[in-house]
Amino acid sequence: MLEIKNLHVSVEGKPILKGINLTVNAGELHAIMGPNGSGKTTLAQVIAGRDMYEVTDGEIIFDGKNLLKMTPEARALEGVFMSFQYPVVIPGVNITYFLKTAVNAMRKHKGLEELDAIDFLTFIKEKMRLVRMDESYLSRSVNDGFSGGEKKRNEILQMLVLEPRMSVLDETDSGLDIDAVRIVANGLNNFRSKERGFLVITHYQRILGYIDPDYVHVLKNGRIIKSGGKNLALELEEKGYSWLVEEQPIEA
Amino acid sequence: MNSDLQTIEKHISQEYKYGFVTDIAQETIPAGLDEQVVRLISAKKNEPEWMTRWRLKAYRNWIKMTEPTWAKVKYSPIDYQAISYYSAPIKDSKKLKSLDEVDPEILRTYEKLGIPLEEQKWLAGVAVDAVFDSVSVATTFKEQLNKHGVIFCPFSEAVQKHPELIKKYLGSVVPYTDNFFAALNSAVFSDGSFVYIPKGVRCPMELSTYFRINAANTGQFERTLIIADEGSYVSYLEGCTAPMRDENQLHAAVVELIAHKDATIKYSTVQNWYPGDPKTGKGGIFNFVTKRGICKGDNSKISWTQVETGSAITWKYPSVILKGDHSIGEFYSVALTNNYQQADTGTKMIHIGKNTKSTIISKGISAGYGQNTYRGSVKIMKGAENARNYSQCDSLLIGDKCGAHTFPYIDVRNPTARMEHEASTSTIGEDQLFYSNQRGISTEDAISMIVNGFCKEVFKELPMEFAVEAQKLMEVSLEGSVG
Numbered sequence: 001m002l003e004i005k006n007l008h009v010s011v012e013g014k015p016i017l018k019g020i021n022l023t024v025n026a027g028e029l030h031a032i033m034g035p036n037g038s039g040k041t042t043l044a045q046v047i048a049g050r051d052m053y054e055v056t057d058g059e060i061i062f063d064g065k066n067l068l069k070m071t072p073e074a075r076a077l078e079g080v081f082m083s084f085q086y087p088v089v090i091p092g093v094n095i096t097y098f099l100k101t102a103v104n105a106m107r108k109h110k111g112l113e114e115l116d117a118i119d120f121l122t123f124i125k126e127k128m129r130l131v132r133m134d135e136s137y138l139s140r141s142v143n144d145g146f147s148g149g150e151k152k153r154n155e156i157l158q159m160l161v162l163e164p165r166m167s168v169l170d171e172t173d174s175g176l177d178i179d180a181v182r183i184v185a186n187g188l189n190n191f192r193s194k195e196r197g198f199l200v201i202t203h204y205q206r207i208l209g210y211i212d213p214d215y216v217h218v219l220k221n222g223r224i225i226k227s228g229g230k231n232l233a234l235e236l237e238e239k240g241y242s243w244l245v246e247e248q249p250i251e252a
Numbered sequence: 253m254n255s256d257l258q259t260i261e262k263h264i265s266q267e268y269k270y271g272f273v274t275d276i277a278q279e280t281i282p283a284g285l286d287e288q289v290v291r292l293i294s295a296k297k298n299e300p301e302w303m304t305r306w307r308l309k310a311y312r313n314w315i316k317m318t319e320p321t322w323a324k325v326k327y328s329p330i331d332y333q334a335i336s337y338y339s340a341p342i343k344d345s346k347k348l349k350s351l352d353e354v355d356p357e358i359l360r361t362y363e364k365l366g367i368p369l370e371e372q373k374w375l376a377g378v379a380v381d382a383v384f385d386s387v388s389v390a391t392t393f394k395e396q397l398n399k400h401g402v403i404f405c406p407f408s409e410a411v412q413k414h415p416e417l418i419k420k421y422l423g424s425v426v427p428y429t430d431n432f433f434a435a436l437n438s439a440v441f442s443d444g445s446f447v448y449i450p451k452g453v454r455c456p457m458e459l460s461t462y463f464r465i466n467a468a469n470t471g472q473f474e475r476t477l478i479i480a481d482e483g484s485y486v487s488y489l490e491g492c493t494a495p496m497r498d499e500n501q502l503h504a505a506v507v508e509l510i511a512h513k514d515a516t517i518k519y520s521t522v523q524n525w526y527p528g529d530p531k532t533g534k535g536g537i538f539n540f541v542t543k544r545g546i547c548k549g550d551n552s553k554i555s556w557t558q559v560e561t562g563s564a565i566t567w568k569y570p571s572v573i574l575k576g577d578h579s580i581g582e583f584y585s586v587a588l589t590n591n592y593q594q595a596d597t598g599t600k601m602i603h604i605g606k607n608t609k610s611t612i613i614s615k616g617i618s619a620g621y622g623q624n625t626y627r628g629s630v631k632i633m634k635g636a637e638n639a640r641n642y643s644q645c646d647s648l649l650i651g652d653k654c655g656a657h658t659f660p661y662i663d664v665r666n667p668t669a670r671m672e673h674e675a676s677t678s679t680i681g682e683d684q685l686f687y688s689n690q691r692g693i694s695t696e697d698a699i700s701m702i703v704n705g706f707c708k709e710v711f712k713e714l715p716m717e718f719a720v721e722a723q724k725l726m727e728v729s730l731e732g733s734v735g
Binding site for chain 1 (some may be wrong): 690695705
């Protein structure tokens with residue numbers, strides 16, 4: 001479903017990603033781990049289409065389409081979702097209104113009828129129960145005054161509401177206490193299906209204990225230096241990242 | 253980031269859609285201003301001698317005055333002798349008895365502007381006075397209002413039919429000595445709306461005036477006078493548009509509001525005069541307006557709400573004199589400057605009575621090369637025990653070539669006063685747009701969402717149909733504006 005081929009990315013002339021190859025098939029969940037500064041967030045943002053990153057080589061194909069040629073909103077409408085590591089505050093913009101606009105943009109894209117206010121409320125309240133969010137959220141502004149945990153749960157809520165086929169979660173577990181990690185993982189697990197692919201970027205093994213990844217990759221210095229099953233995550237938890245330096249990088 | 257800004261820029265440059273000209277026979281007097289012209293205008297309107305004298309006094313006062321230069325706006329000097337001070341559709345020489353007598357071309361104009369004058373087509377709850385260049389062409393729902401004793405008519409008609417009210421109140425809030433533009437207006441004003449709400453009457457519908465400038469090289473000088481007698485209530489709206497022309501056109505209006513004991517006046521404006529060419533800044537309306545109300549009696553209330561999206565230059569400070577004890581003054585404003593527009597706007601709240609309260613909420617939005625200034629003054633006079641003021645001035649910048657400026661003046665002469673002032677400046681961030689895009693929301697929708705969120709506190713003060721109108725207007729005015 002998502003194929004990343006030989007992806008090279010620079011920021012202000014400085015190479016960050018140096019040849020990433022990764023394929024996520026429908027139904028799979030891939031975890032990407034790695035130390036700070038390894039390029040994890042860059043990878044997520046390039047998939048979503050942030051234009052401060054310069055793709056110097058390689059390509060990203062989504063369902064046979066060249067993702068790099070598409071605007072961020074076109075990617076979103078095609079079914080690519082990114083959960084932000086630092087969700088953005090939009091003061092004065094009501095979250096219900098924001099989400100309804102997003103959902104209806106998606107529906108319109110799919111040729112479906114737009115939801116009216118009442119249908120939308122029924123729909124979103126049901127999703128909110130899945131991530132245990134209180135209805136009072138609906139009257140707040142987008143991420144305004146939200147705690148770190150509330151912001152992350154709000155990201156997962158948006159994923160559930162927008163129903164993307166490919167979800168990239170950028171450190172959705174960081175800054176969450178253990179209960180919140182469980183809630184987020186639960187929301188994610190319920191959402192998993194044969195049709196959907198996931199790329200879960202994380203610094204810690206913790207969340208992987210709840211979501212059972214199919215593959216684990218280690219990203220370091222802009223390269224995937226090791227790939228394996230979920231046991232790799234446990235190994236990393238135990239030994240850290242430094243032992244991997246000794247190994248030969250997997251050639252791009 | 254640049255590509256985002258370019259997209260925004262594209263959206264924000266939608267064209268002004270009210271820029272058409274109505275082709276109609278009009279009588280326009282030659283350009284220039286002297287005592288003869290003032291007499292001529294007065295004669296055209298068949299005015300009584302006292303009215304002519306008042307105009308002449310204003311004129312003689314005006315020629316001694318100089319144009320104010322303290323506002324933070326730049327424009328080339330106005331040649332007051334190059335402007336025609338009176339223009340009217342020719343048919344109007346006789347009084348119109350019904351809409352059938354209004355030139356169909358004018359009716360079509362208002363239809364095109366979304367203001368049908370046929371009563372059955374208009375929202376049931378709004379009575380409209382339509383002012384076309386210098387004259388009022390139609391007033392709707394007159395009979396229904398008469399039943400309640402409400403007077404709502406063109407200003408020139410009020411001079412004939414209600415001279416006692418005009419003599420008593422005209423210039424009582426904005427004297428012709430007040431400022432340069434008010435003096436000019438007092439000398440040459442052509443028409444406008446007059447409203448009187450009798451004691452204890454709650455006006456059964458919204459009253460509305462729709463101003464349209466059509467003729468070229470003509471100034472528009474209308475005068476609005478609203479009197480709310482004891483215990484009455486009125487909500488009044490005004491809307492304005494003008495054709496696209498390369499020359500600047502002067503609009504210098506005066507609005508006076510008088511609220512007696514326990515009366516409330518709510519005055520809303522949606523101003524969308526032609527803002528000038530978006531690329532060159534050429535043309536557009538110079539909007540130099542004096543608006544002031546007096547809370548004369550105890551427990552009276554005056555509330556100004558304005559949405560200013562048009563005009564090349566806006567210079568206006570709707571103010572309230574809080575004379576009655578426990579009186580309330582409010583000012584809610586959204587001013588948007590895009591492309592080469594400039595706005596210097598704000599309010600004055602003058603607290604004289606005891607326990608008076610004022611609220612100022614100002615939202616300035618600048619885009620393109622727009623320059624937006626909030627200028628406000630809160631005065632607490634010596635006898636104003638326990639006066640309270642809350643001011644909030646927020647600026648939103650879109651792009652990096654525009655400017656926002658805030659000049660709040662505070663003058664407190666009574667130690668019991670309580671003043672609060674809050675101000676903020678924000679921008680529409682590239683990260684906010686990206687976040688919205690990532691959720692499938694287009695940049696255009698994201699901007700209008702953020703702008704409307706920013707203006708929410710003001711829009712909720714507008715009557716409902718107009719709040720929707722104002723939101724749409726913001727979208728149109730912003731289209732293509734971020735640079």
